[in-house]
Each structure stands twice: as structure tokens, then as C-alpha cells.
Amino acid sequence: MEPVGGQALRDAGLRATRQRLTVLEALRERPDAVTAQDLHMELRQAGEPIGLTTVYRTLTALSDSGLLDVFTRDGEQAFRLCGDGHHHHLVCETCNRVEEITAQEVERWVGQVATRRGYEVTGHRADIFGICADCR
Amino acid sequence: MEPVGGQALRDAGLRATRQRLTVLEALRERPDAVTAQDLHMELRQAGEPIGLTTVYRTLTALSDSGLLDVFTRDGEQAFRLCGDGHHHHLVCETCNRVEEITAQEVERWVGQVATRRGYEVTGHRADIFGICADCR
DNA sequence: GTTGTTGCAAAGAATTTGCAACATA
DNA sequence: TATGTTGCAAATTCTTTGCAACAAC
Numbered sequence: 001m002e003p004v005g006g007q008a009l010r011d012a013g014l015r016a017t018r019q020r021l022t023v024l025e026a027l028r029e030r031p032d033a034v035t036a037q038d039l040h041m042e043l044r045q046a047g048e049p050i051g052l053t054t055v056y057r058t059l060t061a062l063s064d065s066g067l068l069d070v071f072t073r074d075g076e077q078a079f080r081l082c083g084d085g086h087h088h089h090l091v092c093e094t095c096n097r098v099e100e101i102t103a104q105e106v107e108r109w110v111g112q113v114a115t116r117r118g119y120e121v122t123g124h125r126a127d128i129f130g131i132c133a134d135c136r
Numbered sequence: 137m138e139p140v141g142g143q144a145l146r147d148a149g150l151r152a153t154r155q156r157l158t159v160l161e162a163l164r165e166r167p168d169a170v171t172a173q174d175l176h177m178e179l180r181q182a183g184e185p186i187g188l189t190t191v192y193r194t195l196t197a198l199s200d201s202g203l204l205d206v207f208t209r210d211g212e213q214a215f216r217l218c219g220d221g222h223h224h225h226l227v228c229e230t231c232n233r234v235e236e237i238t239a240q241e242v243e244r245w246v247g248q249v250a251t252r253r254g255y256e257v258t259g260h261r262a263d264i265f266g267i268c269a270d271c272r
Numbered sequence: 273g274t275t276g277t278t279g280c281a282a283a284g285a286a287t288t289t290g291c292a293a294c295a296t297a
Numbered sequence: 298t299a300t301g302t303t304g305c306a307a308a309t310t311c312t313t314t315g316c317a318a319c320a321a322c
Contacts, residue, residue, distance in 0.1 A: 057313090075211075077311085106245060193303085
């Protein structure tokens, strides 16, 4: 049986290297968004041999392929494995857990506002921040 | 008559210095969000003597006082003078113009989703990106 | 064997800080 | 005059790039 994630990498046109599989595996295990620096540190502490540059490049490549969502936290980027298609987020500001949500009402609102103001929509983002049940 | 902006600064507990008034004045004149680096360069080219550090500190202070909205663009922060209270944004990705919008439906959605998932809401953000009528 | 990938060291770029001179209230 | 502000230079921090060794296909 093949290591988890190999197919996803190949689908993205990336070679299934040990480092990339390690990153994918680590992302699968966590519900929160993580920065390249933090992930690198954690992997190293866990005994995984991987360079910081590789972590940066892997996270960038995966998000370019649409496999990761990207968040900006205190001026740095945090990544999280995500599902297909467009979705919004419910983010816990304490543990950084991210829950994906879909919202027809938001999509509708976007279209209406843009049309009314004469804009051609290229994208939108609607995230909710709060404290999750566990953190309260 | 007093220079534009002096009162706003005093209200924020900041001294009305020449540099801060210059920044405020520049912000009042533009419909787009601007970075500290860009604003500094433009002020310098316009003959205004002001240091980059001061521009950074002024923009940070003004946004801390709620006078400016902050956007993240390509990893750097862009600022724009904004109105009171909570609002959302319609952003032109070509000219960076920002229009403020209010949306009852979004506020309602936020409350519903958070409650349903057991989150205590601390904030939310809903911005629409597109190309404005002028830029098309 | 080819070609993509890795990782170190170095470079870049945005932002912050120390501190002495200076301006505001 | 007392205290907040400025601005330069230096330091920080996040991120990217050059390039030779290396691994995947």
C-alpha cells in the first residue's frame, strides 16, 4: 500500500518525495492553520529530516494546486488542507482551528452588490473569527 | 482655520505633528489602499520631508485608533481611511480602489453560523474583489 | 539517464527598534 | 519645560533564490 498523499501529489504534477509526503501527512493530522516556520520546527523536533526551504516550497506548491487554504496571521502565512471548491471559514482565534463552511446567502450577496456597483467579480472572501467551544 | 485632520489626531490621543497631518491629508485624497512604502515614496517625491519609519508608525497608530482599514496585499499591508463602525469592502484589484459596504444579510449569517457551531464571535470579514467600472 | 527536488547559504524585502535630536502642548 | 515624536542606522523576521548534490520516475 502506498503512503497517504502520493496520488494527490501526482495529480498536482508533483513528484511524491519523502519530504512532500511528510508535509501532507502532517497537514492531514491537524485541524488548524500552520505557518511554514512552525511546521518546519515541529517536523524537525519529531525527527523528520526536512529543510525550511522545502517546507516553504511545498506549502506554496500545494496551495497553488488548490489543496491548501492560505491565511494571513500577524503578517505571516498560515496554511491548512482544504476541500474542493469555494468555501468560507470559521476560525478559532485561540487554537487556530479552521472549519469550512458554505453559504448560499453570501454568494448571492456578492453577486448582487457587485452588479449594483458595476464591478466584475473576480473573487471574494468571507471568514468568521471567534472562540470555539473547546477553547471557551 | 486649522489644518485638516488635527482634531482626529487629538481625539486619538496623538499630537498633531506636521508629518501626521501630511499622512492624513494624503489619505483623504485617495480612494485606494496604499502601503507604507508606496505612500512614503509618493510623499517624498511630492517634496514632503518625512521618514519611512514615521510613515509606518503613523499608519499603525491611525489603524489602531480605528481610523484606517488594513488590507494584506502580496504579503504587505495597505491602509485606507475608513468610516466609523463595522463595514465590508468592495475592492478593485486593478486600481486598488475600496468601496465600503454594509450588509445586514452578512451580519445575520455570521451570527447564525457561529451559534450553530458553538463559537463565540470575535469578528468577521467579508470582502469582495473585482474590477471596477472605470478599470474595465 | 533525465529531470525534478532538496537544502544550505546568501540575498531580498517588509517592518520594527535603539537612541539622540527635536517639536508640540 | 516636560513629554511625545522623528528619523537614521541597525536589527528582526518572513520569504525567496542560486546552485551543486541528490532522488524520483
